[in-house]
Amino acid sequence: MSPTADPAGATAVELTDVRKSYGAKHAVDGVTLTVPRGEFFGLLGPNGAGKTTLVEIMEGLRKPDAGTVSVLGHQPARREKSLLPRLGVQTQSSAFFVRLTAREHLETVAALYGVAPDAVGTTLETVGLTAHAEVRVDDLSGGQRQRLAIASALVHEPELIFLDEPTAALDPQARRDLWQVLRDLKGAGRTIVYTTHHLDEAQELCDRVGIMVNGSITALDTPGRLIAAGTGNTRLLVPAARLPLDTARTLPGVETATVDGDMVVLVTTDSGTTLAEVAKVAGLEGVQTRTVSLEDVYLQLTGTA
C-alpha cells in the first residue's frame, strides 16, 4: 500500500491476494482482507483451514509466495525495528524462558521492548497471574502458560495485537476473564486480530469475523449480519411425549422435524406460527426455542452441518 492510500492511518492490516503453499498444499489461497484500526477481528475455520499461516504472514513470521501485505503501513516480513514494538504477538507455541519465574520472564520480555518494569506487575494482574508471579514457567499449568503468553503479547502496549487461539486452554472462568481483558483493549482503541474455535466467543466479542475454508475466506461480515443472512430458521424443542413426529411434520412453517432424546426438534422458517400451532396441539410446557447462532452459520459454511 502506498503511503497516500491511507493518509489517516485508518487501516491496520491490508492483504491483497495473499498466497502461501507448502508443496502442493495451498494453505492460503488468495486472501484479500482489510482490517480497520480499532476493529476486533476474528478468524474462524476448521483445523488446517490456513488461519495460523495467514496470521503468521500478517505478523511477518512467514513470507507469502504472492500478494501484498501491509501492517500499520509497513511490510511485516521486513521485520523493521520501527514496526515490531507496535505489534503484540501471541502464538500457539510461545517461546518461554522456562527456568525463570513468570514475573522474571515478563520482565525479560519487557526489557527486550525497552518497557518500564512497572508494566510487568500491571500486565500480570491483567491476565490474572499475580498469584503465580513467582512460580517458574516450567511449573505453570497449561492455562497459566497461555496467560503468560498473552501477557508477553501485551506488556509493551502494542497498537495491533495478534492472538492465536488465546482461550484454547483456559477454564471457563479464565476464558470469561480474558474476554473482559480483550474488551478493555478494544475499548482503549487497540486493534485485535485473533483466531478461535469458540464460536460463542467470536459472536460475543468480534466486530467482524472471517470464516476460512481451504485457504480462502468464504464469509466476511459482522456476526449479526452473517447470522441474519444465514438460515433464518429457528429451532423449537418440544417434549416428544406430547408431540408425535408425524404431527410435528405437518405443522405450518416446519421444515424438518427430528427426535433428539426425549425432545422433538422442529426447524421452522416461521417461528411465531409454528409456536402457536405447537401451543394448540401440545401445549407450551417444556417447550424451548433456539435461534440461529454463529455456530449454525459456521457449520453450514464449512459443510459440517
Ligand SMILES: Nc1ncnc2c1ncn2[C@@H]1O[C@H](COP(=O)(O)OP(=O)(O)OP(=O)(O)O)[C@@H](O)[C@H]1O
Ligand atoms: N510448515 C508447514 N509445512 C507444511 N505444511 C504446513 C506447514 N504449516 C502449515 N501447513 C499446512 O497448511 C495447512 C494450513 O495450516 P494452518 O496451521 O495455517 O491451519 P489452521 O487453520 O491454523 O489450523 P488449526 O485450527 O488446526 O490451528 C494445513 O494443511 C497444514 O498441515
